[in-house]
Amino acid sequence: MSEDSLLSVENLTVRYGPKIACDGVSLSVARGAVYALLGRNGAGKSSLVHCALGQRKPDSGRALLFGEDAWRTRARAMTRTGVEPEEPDAPPAMTRDALVDFCRRLYPSWDSAGTRARLDRFGVPAGVPFGALSKGQKGMLQLALALGPAPQLLILDDPTLGLDPVARKALFEEIVGELADRGTTIFLTTHDLGGIEAIATRVGILKDGRLVLDEDLETLKGRFRRIRYGNRLTETREAFGTELDAFEAVKVKVRGWGIDAVVSNFDDGAFERLRQTNGVEDASTSSMSLEEIFLAIAGEAAGEGGAA
Amino acid sequence: MKTVAAIVRTELLERRMALAAAAFAAVMPFLVPLARGLHGASAREARESLAFIVTAGFASVLALALGWSAISRDLADGRLGFYLSRPISGAALWAGKLGGAWILALAAAAVVWIPSWIASGGRTVLVDLPRWSGWAVLAAPAVLVVLAHAASITLRSRSALLLLDLAVLLLAAGVIFWLARLLLWRSAWGPLRVGGAVVAAAVLLGALTGGLAAVTRGRSDIRSAHRALSPRLWSGLAGGAMGFGAVTLWVLSAGPSDLSLDGAVPAPRGSWVAVAGGARGALTGFLIDTASGRYLRAGSARPQTKWWEGPSFSADGATAAWFEPRGGAAFELVTASLSATGAAARRTAFETMSLPDDLAVSPDGKRVALVGSGRVEVVDVATGRLLAAERLSATYPTMVGAFLGSDRFLAAIWGSDRLELFELDVPARRIARRTTILGLEGWYTFAFDASGERVLVRERSGRRLRLFDVRTGNAIATLTEGPAQNSSWALFLSDGRIVYLTGGDNGASLRLFSADGRPERSIEIPRRRALPGGEVAPGKFVFAIWSGDISETVLYLADLDSGDIRRVADGLYPVLWFATRLAPVVPGSDATELFYSTGDIRGLVRFDPLTGERRVILKGRKEG
Numbered sequence: 027m028s029e030d031s032l033l034s035v036e037n038l039t040v041r042y043g044p045k046i047a048c049d050g051v052s053l054s055v056a057r058g059a060v061y062a063l064l065g066r067n068g069a070g071k072s073s074l075v076h077c078a079l080g081q082r083k084p085d086s087g088r089a090l091l092f093g094e095d096a097w098r099t100r101a102r103a104m105t106r107t108g109v110e111p112e113e114p115d116a117p118p119a120m121t122r123d124a125l126v127d128f129c130r131r132l133y134p135s136w137d138s139a140g141t142r143a144r145l146d147r148f149g150v151p152a153g154v155p156f157g158a159l160s161k162g163q164k165g166m167l168q169l170a171l172a173l174g175p176a177p178q179l180l181i182l183d184d185p186t187l188g189l190d191p192v193a194r195k196a197l198f199e200e201i202v203g204e205l206a207d208r209g210t211t212i213f214l215t216t217h218d219l220g221g222i223e224a225i226a227t228r229v230g231i232l233k234d235g236r237l238v239l240d241e242d243l244e245t246l247k248g249r250f251r252r253i254r255y256g257n258r259l260t261e262t263r264e265a266f267g268t269e270l271d272a273f274e275a276v277k278v279k280v281r282g283w284g285i286d287a288v289v290s291n292f293d294d295g296a297f298e299r300l301r302q303t304n305g306v307e308d309a310s311t312s313s314m315s316l317e318e319i320f321l322a323i324a325g326e327a328a329g330e331g332g333a334a
Numbered sequence: 335m336k337t338v339a340a341i342v343r344t345e346l347l348e349r350r351m352a353l354a355a356a357a358f359a360a361v362m363p364f365l366v367p368l369a370r371g372l373h374g375a376s377a378r379e380a381r382e383s384l385a386f387i388v389t390a391g392f393a394s395v396l397a398l399a400l401g402w403s404a405i406s407r408d409l410a411d412g413r414l415g416f417y418l419s420r421p422i423s424g425a426a427l428w429a430g431k432l433g434g435a436w437i438l439a440l441a442a443a444a445v446v447w448i449p450s451w452i453a454s455g456g457r458t459v460l461v462d463l464p465r466w467s468g469w470a471v472l473a474a475p476a477v478l479v480v481l482a483h484a485a486s487i488t489l490r491s492r493s494a495l496l497l498l499d500l501a502v503l504l505l506a507a508g509v510i511f512w513l514a515r516l517l518l519w520r521s522a523w524g525p526l527r528v529g530g531a532v533v534a535a536a537v538l539l540g541a542l543t544g545g546l547a548a549v550t551r552g553r554s555d556i557r558s559a560h561r562a563l564s565p566r567l568w569s570g571l572a573g574g575a576m577g578f579g580a581v582t583l584w585v586l587s588a589g590p591s592d593l594s595l596d597g598a599v600p601a602p603r604g605s606w607v608a609v610a611g612g613a614r615g616a617l618t619g620f621l622i623d624t625a626s627g628r629y630l631r632a633g634s635a636r637p638q639t640k641w642w643e644g645p646s647f648s649a650d651g652a653t654a655a656w657f658e659p660r661g662g663a664a665f666e667l668v669t670a671s672l673s674a675t676g677a678a679a680r681r682t683a684f685e686t687m688s689l690p691d692d693l694a695v696s697p698d699g700k701r702v703a704l705v706g707s708g709r710v711e712v713v714d715v716a717t718g719r720l721l722a723a724e725r726l727s728a729t730y731p732t733m734v735g736a737f738l739g740s741d742r743f744l745a746a747i748w749g750s751d752r753l754e755l756f757e758l759d760v761p762a763r764r765i766a767r768r769t770t771i772l773g774l775e776g777w778y779t780f781a782f783d784a785s786g787e788r789v790l791v792r793e794r795s796g797r798r799l800r801l802f803d804v805r806t807g808n809a810i811a812t813l814t815e816g817p818a819q820n821s822s823w824a825l826f827l828s829d830g831r832i833v834y835l836t837g838g839d840n841g842a843s844l845r846l847f848s849a850d851g852r853p854e855r856s857i858e859i860p861r862r863r864a865l866p867g868g869e870v871a872p873g874k875f876v877f878a879i880w881s882g883d884i885s886e887t888v889l890y891l892a893d894l895d896s897g898d899i900r901r902v903a904d905g906l907y908p909v910l911w912f913a914t915r916l917a918p919v920v921p922g923s924d925a926t927e928l929f930y931s932t933g934d935i936r937g938l939v940r941f942d943p944l945t946g947e948r949r950v951i952l953k954g955r956k957e958g
Contacts, residue, residue: 081418081554101423109419116416119348131340132420181419 030057032179032211033078037087040073040235047073049235050087055179055228060205060212062222062243064320065232071215072112074232075183078213079109091179105133108172112183112215114164118157122150122167126174133175141174148196162193169197173204180204182214186221194221201225219317229316233324243316250319251292255300256284256307269303272296277322288314288322337422341430342437345404349438352396356442359392360385360449378454385450393443397475400435401482405549409556410490414549424550432479432545439475477538484541484563487548491560499564506571513575513582519659522616525585532577540570588613590620590629595936595952598909599644600925604651606672607909607928608632608644609938609952619644621654621670621677624924624940624951630670630677632656645670646693646702649737651923653699655715663687667702669695669715683718691733696740701760703743705733710745712760724765726756738786744768746780753780753791755804769807783826790832796822799834801851811851823866823911827875827894828921835877837863842879846894855897859890867908867929869921876926876943878907885932891943902943905932 034054040047048070055061065071076082077089080100089096091103116125122145130136145152148166156164165185172180180201186194198221204210205225216222229246231239239246253273257280270278273289273296284307292311301309314322363385367377405428408414417427488499510533517526544566552559596611605625611618621632632645632654645656652672657665658681667684670677690706701721704711708727713720726733727747735745741761747754753771758764776794783789788810789802796819801810813824813834821837830849836842842864846855861879865887870876873894878887889903906929910919919925924940928951931937935954941947 076415076554079415079419081415083551083553083558100418101421101426104419105421107419109415111415111419113412115413117344117348117413120344124344124347128340128344129420132337132422 031055031090031093032057033061033089033091033181033213035074035078035084035087035089038074038077038084038089039086040070040077040082041085046235048077048084048232051232051235051237052087053230053237053240055211055213057211058209059227060201060222060225061214061228061230062226063213063215063230063232064217064219064324065215066324069232069324070235071232072183075112075181075213075215079104079107079181105175106178108175108177108180110165110168110172110180110182110185112187114156114161114168116156116164116168116171119155121153121155123152125156125167125171129171129174135176136174137176138174141170144170144173144200161188162190165189166193166197169200173200176208178211180210180212180214182212182216184215184217186216186218194218198222198225219320220315223316226316231320231323239323246319247313247316249292250288250290250314250322252312252314252318253287253289253292253297253300253309254284254311255309257305269300269306272299284308288318337426338430338433341417341422341427342434345431345434346438346441349400349434352400352438352442353445356392356396356445359388360446362388363450364453381450382454385447389443389447392446393439393475394478396442397435397439397478398482400438401432401479402486404431404435404479405483405545406486406490406556406559409487409552409554409559412554415554418553424553425546428546428549432476432483435479436476439479440472443471443475480538480541480545483545484548484567487545487552487556487559487563488567491556493557493560495557495560495564499567502568502571506575509575510578513578515659515661516582517585517616520585520616520618522585522614524615525581528615529578529581532581533574536574536577537567537570540567540573544570585614585616588616588618590622590952593618593620593952595930595938595954597912598928598930598938599647600909600919600928601647601651601654601672601923602649602919602925603923604672605674605924606647606651606654606677607925607938607951608647608654608656610644619656621645621672622951623672623674623677624928625674626676628676630679632668632670632679643689646695647672648695648699649697650699653695653715655693655695655702657686657689657693660685665689667713667715667718669699669702671699682713682715684713684720692735694735694737694743696737698740701737701740703735703737703745703758705735705745706730708733710735710743710756710758710765712743712758722758722760722763722765724758724763726754726765736782736786744782744786749774751775753778753789755789755807768804771802771807779824781825783830784828788826790824790826792822792824795819796836799824801832813847813851813853814845821863821865823864825866828869828872831894833866833875833894835864835866837861837879844875844877844892844899855894857892857897857899859899861888865907865911868910868919868923868926870926870943872921874921874944876902876908878911880907887932889929889941889943902946903929903941903948906930906939906941907932909938 031054036052038048038051051074063071077084078096080096083097096103126141130138150163150167185197202225226243229241229243230237270287274291275287275289277288279286297311300306363381366384367380372380488496544563547562547566548559551562592613594612595609598607598609600607605623607622607624609620609622619632621630645654647654653669654672655669658668660666664685664687667682668679669682670679688707690704692705694703700715702713702715707730709725711720711723726745732748733745735743738744743758743760745756751774753774755768757766757768774791774793778791778793780789780791787804789804791802792799798815799813801813803810819836819838823835825833827833832847834845839862842859842861844857848854859879862881865878867876875892875894878889880887887907888901889906890899891902892899909928909930910925927940927942929939929941931939931954933954937954938952940949940951
């Protein structure tokens, strides 16, 4: 683990009875990074977050916060960590001001003015018990509370869950602002791939408890491409040959007009060679969004097609 | 501490409605006296009593409800993460949440109580509360909060571990109940309190540490919390059971040297004596061989224990019988063969639900007779079989009895103005009324001779002593009639003559009568009270006299044939003075040489009045 890593997990395994939620997962979040952990529902994201927050003891492996075991040093690590949970969990009878007052007493430094300004900006009403707020308001209030102590590390567990587009936009703007102001390290899980694509620096994908991808977003987007070409290679036009081997195709569809493939190891030279291959007509390539990449990797079970 | 205070504050804010409910409850003590039309002092008393009940009830229910929900509800609903994702240690979270619940319960109690207290001018008619009650008022809600917290985690987790919790709870409760019965049977109230306190402290400690561990180690997962709690709870239960067991073992392992002697009943022959008293906080009895010092725990384990209700002996002193509790409300008959080489208790198959007034062992030690509740029953010791059972009275008079041989049993109904005597032929299972002595006056006592043919009856506090023929019920002679005595004792000597020992304001006297009741000799003694012993040799009678304090007794030996009396010891008095059993004591037997030593504390001494040889059997010991 790098010394500059604020959050990391090593061979983390979490079980719920016979079900394995996380299976030997290792990852590291460097200082200043925005790490987006992606995965379908039940992939193990929240279990990993609970372990990273020291709220759950891993069955094996360990989670580190600021280089120390999260389970043993949770309370100390939380002075430098802001957390927004997947489900709003603040005491339902407390108003926003009571919650702010409570949190203010817990941290060595607390930005009261900034928090109130943020809450006003989010439109979270004062005097309304937390339990009576809308889901979006609850989420924004919890984000404000997470940002209140000016944390070095922000952990957001699916923060956009249940938010309307306006609230989602506001949330991401706040995160971008936080990044711009203080360079806060962020670890988040989300299903909002479009929103996170603009700010994430590194992406991990959990699938059935295993970390199947852990990579800088830029590199990821560079090597994942969509390739399309007319297929004259075979008579039936219903199959393809070895021409995609160099690209490590993760998903290939044979269509009437030719081949539509997603590859995970795109290379310009190899693509040029493909274009010049006999039988390959009108070859083209296009970059992919994070959502498309995620669907290609994690979406098979939803009937997204076969692999090469 | 700052963190704990912040959480306490949150709890109070979140649950402030409880105080509003308390304010509503505070009105009740004022409404009830109005509704019942009470005025003045009775209204005030009713109000304060009700305020006390409502306060205690409200605070208890609130403490249980808050303890039940303070942490585990958040845990079950997944809301504990709010606290865990902040710089709050598990211990601070636990202390803050439960501390808040405790303070809220106390505050609610104050809200309910104070209006009534103010209405009474700051005083209360509920006086004489013990000094510790103030601490109890503070501690009780805390205890309830802690217990409810532990209980709620185990129940809310809905894990299979709950079955194991219940199993351990039932096992511990069963063990403690089983142990408590052993103490209850011995009226060991002090050790029971100590054992109960040990169990309560251990369970509370288990719930306390378990509840804490559930938060610090279980954190956001209620099943992990349950897994962290259960072993500590089990440890508390096991510790409590073991602590209770240790207290019980300590009580049960008491030996004769621990005994604070209440009294002793010697065997008519041989060297064994039954002693009873308090030892390590429990009523305890032993059979002790005064010759060897060997002993056997025996008797006294009965709810209405009196030291003279311990083991009964056969006439030869070779067999003892007594009852031990068996469980439920039953008692089982236990016998022991006594010899110079030791004794071993043997449980018989005979059980009874009610203890008899009297228990007698046949001369051969093979049969035991029980009298009481208007019935006489004879049991075969070897098989536990009931050999005979007869009803003598439809009511429940006081009864005594004695074997006149192994096949004949004499039973007496001790009525208010009559003495009814029955003889049971055991092999024939036939009961026959021998006689009824009528016209007895005042409180009377009686004593049979060795043959069971004559009975001495002392009436009206010793004003009159008469000798009756058991076969006819007729008075043979009136031995004496006069003023009431401070103390008076009548008994048969081994040769059939009669001794009447009295103590009065004008001095004590020992009067000797012939077998048919004619006066033979009278010896005056300058003391006001007297206690009889037995014949240390035929015609050699030992007795004790004293004036004021029984600790100043003087032991005398009287030669009944010559009329000489000799002071043989100070500070001793005979064990035989209180011989309620009817089996005759043989002259010169060890029983005649057993004496209580007086002084601050009673002890047991074997003393030969003829030689002056003395040996301590039990040192006097204060109940500890």
